Amino acid sequence: MNNDLLNFAYQVQHANYQACIAPEGFGTCNKDVIKAHSIQNKQILEEIQDCGHVVMLLASISGFKSVDIEFKRIGRNRATIFTGLCHHHDNLFFAPIERDSIDIINPEHLFLLAYRAIIKQTHSLMNAAHQARLLFDKKTDLGLIIKKDALSEEEEYLLTRTFMAFKLHIYKQAYDSIYINQRYEDLCHEIIKINQEIPTIAVNAFFSFQRERMAAKYSGGVALNIFPKGDETIVIFSYLCSEESLVSPHINDILSSSGEQQECLLSKLILQNCENFAINPKHFETFSKLKIERIKEYFTKTLFYDDVDVNCEEISLF
Numbered sequence: 001m002n003n004d005l006l007n008f009a010y011q012v013q014h015a016n017y018q019a020c021i022a023p024e025g026f027g028t029c030n031k032d033v034i035k036a037h038s039i040q041n042k043q044i045l046e047e048i049q050d051c052g053h054v055v056m057l058l059a060s061i062s063g064f065k066s067v068d069i070e071f072k073r074i075g076r077n078r079a080t081i082f083t084g085l086c087h088h089h090d091n092l093f094f095a096p097i098e099r100d101s102i103d104i105i106n107p108e109h110l111f112l113l114a115y116r117a118i119i120k121q122t123h124s125l126m127n128a129a130h131q132a133r134l135l136f137d138k139k140t141d142l143g144l145i146i147k148k149d150a151l152s153e154e155e156e157y158l159l160t161r162t163f164m165a166f167k168l169h170i171y172k173q174a175y176d177s178i179y180i181n182q183r184y185e186d187l188c189h190e191i192i193k194i195n196q197e198i199p200t201i202a203v204n205a206f207f208s209f210q211r212e213r214m215a216a217k218y219s220g221g222v223a224l225n226i227f228p229k230g231d232e233t234i235v236i237f238s239y240l241c242s243e244e245s246l247v248s249p250h251i252n253d254i255l256s257s258s259g260e261q262q263e264c265l266l267s268k269l270i271l272q273n274c275e276n277f278a279i280n281p282k283h284f285e286t287f288s289k290l291k292i293e294r295i296k297e298y299f300t301k302t303l304f305y306d307d308v309d310v311n312c313e314e315i316s317l318f
Ligand SMILES: [Zn+2]
Pocket: 020, 021, 022, 029, 030, 031, 085, 086, 087, 088, 089
């Protein structure tokens, strides 16, 4: 384990996970964090809310390879929030897409949507590592960890969680650099517009198509933002232009399809990779019980396995 990783593991161990993770170019920030919306509240959640609520799929890991998930109505003020930035930095970074209407041909706006996704995901992985550490310490205190020559299951879990957070933390620096130097053209975007009768879904997520958890580097990251605008749903894929060859093969099928097929492929992608999405309750009411079960089943299986067969019309989120 190199020194950087050791130091990072140490920081995560001692950090309050409610910490502002503004890039180092802004100095180390000790200000109190706020509950910041990762999906814009005033314009986007406003569009998909019903009586002040949206529907979200909430997952909680309940054991090794076991997870509880449920669709729940969540108050819009609590939906999609995270505690990874202070008020000052949240406002500094995202005012352009909070104050003004999101302009999908403005490179700064497009960058900021992706930037918020990677900040949220980095914070989320740091949180997971932090929790793994707390769990590990508790188990150690209780004498529940069996010492043996190889790593114990708990040590391996802690190391994996910490390593995943560390890799994304390093990878995020490319985005921090784009922000600090205002080199927004270094981020490439693919945009799809879908005609919809009512606003259906909003997504703000960051993930990688390169799934190897213990691979040395994080690579092939893509931000996915989906939100209603007028009578269309806008879908934006954003990635480092230098990684186009890693990302394109995975999204080309979606870009070149249309209609129900496209919505179908997008739904699979969302359920495979994203937890941070909100559905219009009025739209959710049109889902049959069978469809809801199929969606939950697919979401759960893809947490642990990459290749899961599904009739994707049965799980369409649009
Ligand atoms: Zn801050």
